[in-house]
Amino acid sequence: MTDIEHPETFHGLPVLTLPEPGEQHAPPLPPADSVAWRLDCLWNEDNPFAELWPRFLDSVDSSRVRALLIGPWWHGEYEHLGPVLDRILADADRFPALRGLFLADVISEECELSWLEMTDVTPCLEAFPRLEELVVRGCGESLSDTDTLSLRPVAHDALKVLRFESGGLPGSVVRAVGASRLPALERLELWLGVTHYGGDATVADLAPLLSGGALPRLRQLGVQNSEIQDEIATAVAAAPVVARLDTLALSMGTLTDAGAHALLEGQPLTHLGELDLHHHYITEPVQQRLRTTLEPHGVRLHLDEPDHWDPEYDETRYVAVDE
Template sequence: MRTSFTGHATEFAGLPVFGLSQSWTDEPPRLVPEAELPTEPGAVAWRIEAWEDDDGWDYGPSSMFRHAFEQFLELVDPAGVRALVIGSWGYAAMNAAPIGQLCAAADRLTGLRALFLGDIPAEECELSWICQGDVAALLAAYPGLEILRIRSGDADAAGRNGLAFDAVRHGALRTLVVESAGLSAGVVRGIADSDFPALAHLELWLGTDRWGGDTSVEDLAPILGGERLPSLRSLGLRNAEIADRVAVAVAGAPVVARLRELDLSLGVLSDEGAAALLAGQPLTHLRRLDLHHHYLSAEMADRLVAELPGVEVDLTEVMLPDEYDDRYVAVDE
């Protein structure tokens, strides 16, 4: 899946995104829709944001965002809302995500099935700076949630408001995406130790150690074993500085035999990792293998296509090492 950090999402969970933002000219601030309100709350993915330039640390979303979210719950029938896209909750580098406020609204957002927490482009906040919290609390609050997408840094500069994911069991979740410039081993282990019997798509952006990405292939072992993920059909281990080591582990991973899509894109995959993939278990059952943004030679790229007939192999965005022979993930800040 292609992801842009230069603008807001226009579609989420198969629905067009309808934006709501706080007016700066009204006192008190007023929530302003981008167009005429939809008559059916479930026909769109509602996007709520309240960006503001804030230079003080906080332990939660800004007061402006809290006010905007409460206005939203009064503006529409919350029971009819199926999808939410949460944009800036103040300045996201200084304010933790509105996880508590979202959890408190669960008894009103009874139809919520899809949540994107952190639709924040780079011009509003760099990915590695976005403060979150324990996002697993959202799964406990919303047992019917089917899609959860998180965009987050791992921890802020003061060590507070870091992304966390305590192990949970959730019977409805079908899609889990965590976009990060540096995903910690603790978060990955929490996800790996969770029980997701319905999860069909799992996507983790591992990032670099520069931004807290200390995940190892050993931390990924329960995911690659697949015992707690019986429905998994699409696996993405993306934006990885350890892409070659991930490829070696994937080559012998039991979960791969039942996948239809495998995504190792956005990282620093080289011929070493690609050769391990070809030398491992058969991959010809895959529908798609996404390797875009890679450091493969032309010869290895040709081998992949030739040895995986019938598989859609994405080898676009050929990268070259810099003058110091360094390679870079696609999103490293």
């Protein structure tokens, strides 16, 4: 995985991994509402999640917990997320202050993104009506339909940030976001990934989101990490939602000169505070056109060195995160 690390902060709070029991020289635990709590089972065979979760509830005042990150929830043989999420949701009433939830804070040294067997994450939004930020990391491909990342259309009045980090995001998830009622959502980030890992979303699936009608308060949009990044850029170039965005991310995918030209020839982007195009396949002359068009207007343009590829072989272009 590239572009994936353990966050040092989450939902505006420093991340603290719950110490192991009996850890020498461990300082007293901080107030429950002063940190984002991270739970990690990977390195302790005596602490599978079924034991770690009740210890967390006994150690921390869950009524004051504002943010929670679920790191590796297995030790030894990998387990899918479903039973872990069921256990968390069974205790949802003990977390009235929870505003941020990160499912699968896992990096490649712990488990490849494509191996993270997910589940239906809709119950998180149903069980936590005051949740403001939901981050889900994992792919859609699975050997079992019950272990596949999924989302149903949902109404949620408080959610401000929704992020799916995936090497293969199912189109059904994208369509569900577009069909949901999320009046407070300000930031949406979708890593679409590749078809090999279940990423079958199309530009048509994005239409309700790009129309501007589905998410009235959206100001930050990322449609990233896609093997159809040029098609996405072309659609975005004419999308009504762009006119009210502060930041736009079309990064991490296979964006080429074709997609960049579409952005340059489409609606003005000079109102943006930030345009993120890092990890791309844009030639230097077209990069320079982007700079001279946008930077004089104060747009922060993120353009790193283009990845090398052979134009005769499209398969040599890669997204930043797949496996």
